[in-house]
Amino acid sequence: xxxxxQSPGTLSLSPGERATLSCRASQTVSSSYLIWYQxxxxxxxxxxxxxxxxxxxxIPDRFSGSGSGTDFTLTISRLEPEDFAVYYCQQYGxxxxxxxxxxxxxxxx
Amino acid sequence: QVQLQESGPGLVKPSETLSLTCTVSGDSISNYxxxxxxxxxxxxxEWIGYIHYSGSTSYNPSxxxxxxxxxxxxxxxxxxxxxxxxxxxxxxxxxxRHNPVLWWCLDFWGQGTLVTxxx
Numbered sequence: 001x002x003x004x005x006q007s008p009g010t011l012s013l014s015p016g017e018r019a020t021l022s023c024r025a026s027q028t029v030s031s032s033y034l035i036w037y038q039x040x041x042x043x044x045x046x047x048x049x050x051x052x053x054x055x056x057x058x059i060p061d062r063f064s065g066s067g068s069g070t071d072f073t074l075t076i077s078r079l080e081p082e083d084f085a086v087y088y089c090q091q092y093g094x095x096x097x098x099x100x101x102x103x104x105x106x107x108x109x
Numbered sequence: 110q111v112q113l114q115e116s117g118p119g120l121v122k123p124s125e126t127l128s129l130t131c132t133v134s135g136d137s138i139s140n141y142x143x144x145x146x147x148x149x150x151x152x153x154x155e156w157i158g159y160i161h162y163s164g165s166t167s168y169n170p171s172x173x174x175x176x177x178x179x180x181x182x183x184x185x186x187x188x189x190x191x192x193x194x195x196x197x198x199x200x201x202x203x204x205x206r207h208n209p210v211l212w213w214c215l216d217f218w219g220q221g222t223l224v225t226x227x228x
Contacts, residue, residue: 001170035214044203044221045154050214088154092213096169098144098156 002027002094004101006087012109019076021104023089028069033092036065036074039103040085048087049074076106084108111135113204113219121198121226127191131204131219138162138185142207144215145178145189147200155200159207160187194226 003026013019023034031052037045047056049065052072062077076083089101117129131143145157158168160178168176177190191198201223205215 032212035212037215044205044218045215046218047214047216050216051212054211056211056214056216090154090215092207096156096171097159097167098146098169098215100146100154100156103153 001096002029002091002099004089004091004099006089006101006104008104009102010105010107012107013079014109015079015081017079019074019079019083019106021074021076021087021106023067023072023074023101025070025072025091027094029072029091030093031068031072034065034067034072035090035092037088037090038083038085039088045088079106081108111206111217113206113217115202115204115219115222117222117224119223119225121194121224122228123195123226124193127189127194127198127224127226129189129202129204129222129224131187131189133185133187133206136206138180138182138187141209142213143180143187144205144207146203146205146215147198148203148221149197149200157189157191157202196226198224198226200224 005024007022034052036049039045053065086103112134114132121127139162144159175192180187201221203221205218208216
């Protein structure tokens with residue numbers, strides 16, 4: 001079973017700052033199947049990044065994804081007030097077919 | 110625009126079966142794979158399983174013995190049954206669509222429905 005470990009658990013930053021979120025897999029994950037979601041309180045998760053680095057429709061270009069193998073990163077270049085939320089990485093492929101990381105909360109400092 | 114809507118009882122007694130339905134509108138259920146995901150209060154996301162319109166399924170091994178996912182193409186719906194529930198099954202339950210063109214990401218989600226397992 002592939003385990004996805006996200007770090008840090010909480011990131012305290014100010015608007016305008018850069019956020020760097022990590023997702024580390026216990027085994028190699030195909031870059032094609034590494035995905036990032038954003039979840040705000042009381043809402044369903046929203047697709048941000050698929051294929052490790054492709055932004056979903058309507059996602060601003062301040063969000064970017066990178067990485068390969070076992071190490072993946074979500075970067076928010078300049079935090080906007082609406083970006084403070086919880087972010088999850090997810091892999092598709094090995095059993096279980098879908099696995100989520102534990103999440104990183106980006107909070108206002 | 111694709112929309113998904115979960116429905117079902119919000120309260121289930123321990124040892125009984127949790128049953129939820131997801132109704133899909135704006136697209137045919139026959140074109141994609143469809144998942145159930147849950148989120149206990151204040152915790153992270155857990156994938157339960159998915160189904161294809163053909164009836165092909167894949168389940169999370171941690172829940173496999175208690176889970177059945179089925180599809181009704183005539184109603185554009187798919188359903189979740191989770192048997193022998195305990196308090197640990199209390200969670201927000203989401204249905205979502207896998208998009209194979211976008212590397213199997215979950216691109217559309219329902220708003221979720223809260224299910225509490227309690228007597």
